[in-house]
Amino acid sequence: MIHSSLMRSDPFDGEAAAPLRKAFGDAPLGPPAGWDAVRAFEARHAIVLPEPFRRFVATVGDGCPSGPPFYGLVRLDHSVEPGNAPARPFPLTAPWLWEGAPEAGEAERLSAAAVEDGTLYLGTDGCAMDWRLVVTGRHRGHVWQFTDVGVQPFGAPFGHTTAAPGFGGWVRHWAAGRDWFDAPESHAAGA
Template sequence: MMTGMNTETCDPAELAVLREIFASRPEAVPPVGWEAVGAFEGEHGIVLPEPYRTFVAEVCDGLRDGPPYYGLLPLAQTPSDWGSGRPDRLLVEPFPLTTAWLWEADDDEEELSVEEFEARTDPVFDHGSLLLGTDGCGMYWHLIVTGPQRGHVWQIAGEGAMPFGPESPDALMPGTPGFTGWATHWAQGRSWFADA
């Protein structure tokens, strides 16, 4: 399990980094303010992790040119390709994973019916995470808002789910964990994957 992030108090240095990355961009969506953040949290029964919480309240509520590829979504939005037949998003339910799960490579997944497979994978897509945006082709970036991975950013796609920035030498997406680390990685123009 990844640790070491403070998701309860906004670090002024992290907020300064986020301001530098986002605030001067003409494509930046203005922040929503604290009242809107409080209303969103009350509606979903959660408290957003820091520094994302302060970021959307005071710095920016989305960016049309990334990150990710198709832009950082405003709070409470889903990408246009998310689909209307998906289960309800339950942010209050804990995100179910603590390590990467590439179900496409999982041998016992082949023996499951479509219903059984969806029962296992739908919570990965819909529980305990806020959608940050998409890189297209069904690759979605999620900020985990409840559960042991709170504050971490994960990429979840049709092939599986993996965290950005795990603190291990064999990480598929190495970097500094958390929203600020993810945004900084993008701003530096670095590849998300270790082998790219």
């Protein structure tokens, strides 16, 4: 059963889905899942999907083979991978790069599976570069990039990109044909 504090839905402007629909243009979106399927998914996983992703999946499209990301946006029913626990809070609040990390900190004590808790798999750009939507915890509603060397939040407030944070900003950035790491300091640092 979903905890009563999760039963509320985030505030949502009904016009917010229009830019997402436009961003996908003529892309072959899957049919919308519908509200009954979204609510059943939420009940099964004891979560409430963050907006605008929730309304997008229910009313615009459930998955898209042509992106974002490069290899397509997965359908809602494929977004929870074995061992992933979406109802557990996402444990991170800052990037974690484990390759070449000089000392163990809070994040290093987490197992790889625990780092994915509180997220849904959105899809991959290939080369071990995956995207996840945080559905629980302090970063709820943000999209994070997961690679073989670390994880980091996506959006201008976190650096490396000029995009707005969250699912909507991530989709619109992709639709504009921009590099994921388009902030001037990212290019200067060789990112």
